[in-house]
Amino acid sequence: MKTKKTFPWLTVVPFMILAAIIIIMGFVAGWGTMYAGNNIEALFNQAFNWMVAGLGMVFVTTIGSTDITHGALLCLAGGLGCYAGQAWGVWAMVPVALLVGIASGALLGILNTKFKANTFMMSLALMLAYKGLNGSLFLNKRAVCPEGIKFIDNVWFKIIFLIILFLVVLFVYNYTPFGTYLKGIGENETAMKHVGFNVSKVKFAAFVISGLLCALASVFNSARLGGFDNKAGVSFEMNVMMVMFIGGIPVSGGMKSQLYKIIIGAFTIIILQNGLKVANIEAGYVQLIMGIVLLLSVGFTLFLSRRLSRLNEKAAVNQKNA
């Protein structure tokens, strides 16, 4: 059996897009300002939260579902964590925030697996509910982050933390049966049922992981911002999704999802966003440009994957005829 290697376009394209964005932004915003040490640090700090939450959300995307609670959940979990930290001491902050995240994921999981509710609709409903809660809890108030936790807002700490988290998630995602089931569900849920696995349990776990890592991001976020008001986390979920999809993670889930794409995506987005801001482009235009770039890159990836699968089919036919 001979395997003919074709050039791995789909793997390379996200890297190419990232490189292009780095170069273009260098010209637009000026190399010196854009890639000065303190700006890179700022870039990383912003992208960090997306990557942490993205490493959780990818579990939900892989099974072909959607979780758009992240923005509102970021605010709720972080806010309640801050309150708890002020009331009971610093130690309470992290567990409370994480519990809120787990609870939210579990709720979504139960709605999806027990009541067969569509996850997009359900997470939309939950998002609205959380926003309502945030509105009443944090209206004109700031949940102040306890001082004792702020040590985590340190670039080196974050880098090490991210590396460890990435490796842990990578292990679960690529090197355990659970990871295989996740991707299998994304490919063909009925088939996975016929293989005999407890599909509901796997899906439930995916939602819980997604909620948990979002809450983790919220802790870092509050440590960075010093607290929360009810506007925190606005469009956070959209940014995380953009990070995943521009990195090339398939929207429909399945076997082709890969974790490193989150990292690529996060840096692509943040450099683009930040570069446009540094270049003094109006906020409205920034969004417009972001939209167009996302559209182009997703469209290009789609075009490429269709083209490649057609080529593969042709190759297969040739092989058969040979």
Added chain:
Amino acid sequence: MADIVLKIEHLCKYFGATKANDDLNIEIPRGAVLGLAGENGSGKSTLASMICGIQKPTSGKMYLNGQEYAPKSPVDANAHKVSMVLQELGVVGSMDPVLNMFLGRTKQFAKGGLLNLNAIKKEAEAQFEKWNLTKVPMTGVAGNMSIEQRKVLELARALSIDPKFLILDEISQALSHDNRKVLYDFIKKFTSPENGGTILMVTHDLEEMVEICTHISVLRDGKIIDTRRSEEYEMDELKRLMIGREVSGDYYRADQEEIYSDEVVLRVEHLNVPGELVDINFELHKGEILGVCGLSDGGIHSVGPALFGISEHRTGTVEYVPGKVQLKKPLDMIKTKGAYLSKDRDKDGLMLDASIGQNISVPNVRLLAGAAKFLSPKKVNDLSQKASVDFEIKSSGLGQVVKSLSGGNKQKVNLSRWLVQDLDYVILDCPTRGVDIGVKAYIYGVLKKMKESGIGIILISDELPEAMGMSDRLLVMKDHEMAGMLSRTTDFVEEKIVEVML
């Protein structure tokens, strides 16, 4: 037979490698009621759907009243006064019955964007009146009607275009005794000289066919092998023509004896699934191939999901005897070294967009995982490699996407991913469906080997020759119940099996 309504010449319809209709020729005289007899998958419904424009032929020609006829769609067929009642229920459940009748043709009743419902209702009633059909409620929603009422409604709908050529696909199955009578009277009236209609009828009920039809054509493997006036057929002869074909060579098992160990692997008692299975009882032994066969709606394809524990509302017990384990949910079967292969390979079995390697590994990762659930990529790859070599899967490598494989190779992937495991029993639903002769022979070879190594096999099959050729015992089902358990040693005569089946 001078006046030919529909003439079909060299009609072929291929679905990939499957020849549903293969060089099919037929002439239907005006006023005839032509019955199509044939096994499942012999191409009856395909032929019917091509005449009424649902599917297009791969090649060949049709002539209607001497004119070339190539309907582009059912609407186009209707314009040629050809109409059809489908086998599957085709009623829009949330709509009025009356609206259902004139679905897509309500324009004639529209005025300034509004529908004149009274006029529609009148027209509908006139149809029922004209053909003496049993009245069905015209108000409410169609979804609340019984299956029988819906069938009558569909017949009325087919008639509302005033057709001259009518196709009835398995209509009487859904009808009770009284309504069948109404149907037969209608058929007589429709084909009488003053109405001048012609009917093509597909039915599994051979007695009905002989009684009602004027002519009968027998289809086998997509070809018409015989056409006669129905009074010229003996029932036994018709059955033999329909099903009997030579069992060729050593394709199937050579021995003619029921041999297996006394050890029971699976014991099934009082298995019930509402609407699908009624009180199924049997034991599967080590090294036994237990065939399950029956007519299309007999319930044979419900057996697999019910045993596997994926059917809802299942009652009764399925016991894995060696381990004294009750099988309740899918995982129980996997844990007791069992496997189930469903009939719908693409929908229930494979991940089409994933690679061969990924498909093979999925059912096996549970067994491959080591300490801390670590799944070594090398082990996974080795296993997939072994399976694909053992099963001679023809591909450009493990990375090839399953979607691009041929049906036979897809099925090999589907089978191999289970059979690389050390199994005790396996339930196979139509393992040779949609695969060509070569792969078929290969799969039978695998079955023989599995039998020898003491694996218990339940072989559910639509094809009687296959079930007869491979099984030790044959569980024959009829109307969702067990109609008989036949032994290879004594009972494997086609006529005998068909007797129990019908």
